[in-house]
Amino acid sequence: DTAKLVAKAAHPRVIGIGETGLDYYYDHSDRTRQQASFRAHIAASRETGLPLIVHTRDxxxxxxxxxxxxxxxGAYPGVIHCFTASGDFADKALDLGFYISISGIVTFKNARDLQETAARLPADRLLIETDSPFLAPVPHRGRSCEPAFVADTxxxxxxxxxxxxxxxxxxxxxNFRTLFAKAHA
Structure with missing residues (x-):
């Protein structure tokens, strides 16, 4: 419910809305329900001005x-978290004003398409993350990811x-300070 999200977002330590989005990989959750939840989070982002943190998988x-x-x-700010999607999706997100956050996946040998997309993203729309404890970058692949590994990425x-x-x-x-301005207020 959007009203509950907005109320919770008033807490001084809340700097974004999410992680939210659509994940069809396992197909355990009803897609209609996922979409409704995603829309509620978007509405909360729009109402609060806090950036939406978007997860998308398949x-x-x-x-x-x-x-x-x-x-x-109505406009709302946001970031595509742990980006692994296509260059076309990146372009659509950028056209909407979103930031793109790159995780350790970009270091994987089989991530050639992601590497090509990451190389061309506008510098002023780029973020880096760990997605800890998952997706440790090379040379730590296969281990539990730690925040310090963001340096490798x-x-x-x-x-x-x-x-x-x-x-x-x-x-x-x-870019982080611009998108997550409340973190520095």
Whole structure:
């Protein structure tokens, strides 16, 4: 229920709405119910101005359609968390004003498409994350992920983008402060 989400979001330590979205991978949850919940979270983001943290897995088409439809009702900020989707989905999210957050998956050998997308994302819309305790980057793959491993993902991503780790770190820190402004209030 949107009203409950908005009320909870008033807490001073809440800086975003979510993680929310659509996950069709296991297909354990009713899709209609997932979509309704996603829309309620979007409405809460719109009402509070807090960024929406979006998870999508095997649901790109529906996620993009709902995000676009809901954006038509009024703007809301957000980030695609632990991005693994297609370049086309990235473009749709960017067109809506979203940020894209890259996790340790980008370091995996079989993540060529993701690497190509990550290399071309606009610097001012890029974030980096761990998704701890999951998805540890190379050279830690197969272990429990720790927040400190974000440095490995940053090094890899900086290499992909042809920038220094310091430059990437400064830019993604600025991006975080912009998107999650309440974290610094």
């Amino acid at each position: 649901a790109e088409e529906d996620t993009a359609a709902i995000m676009a439809e809901e954006m038509g009702k 940053a090094r890899f991503l900086a290499g992909l983008r042809g920038v220094s780790v310091e430059e990437l770190g400064a830019q993604t820190s600025r």
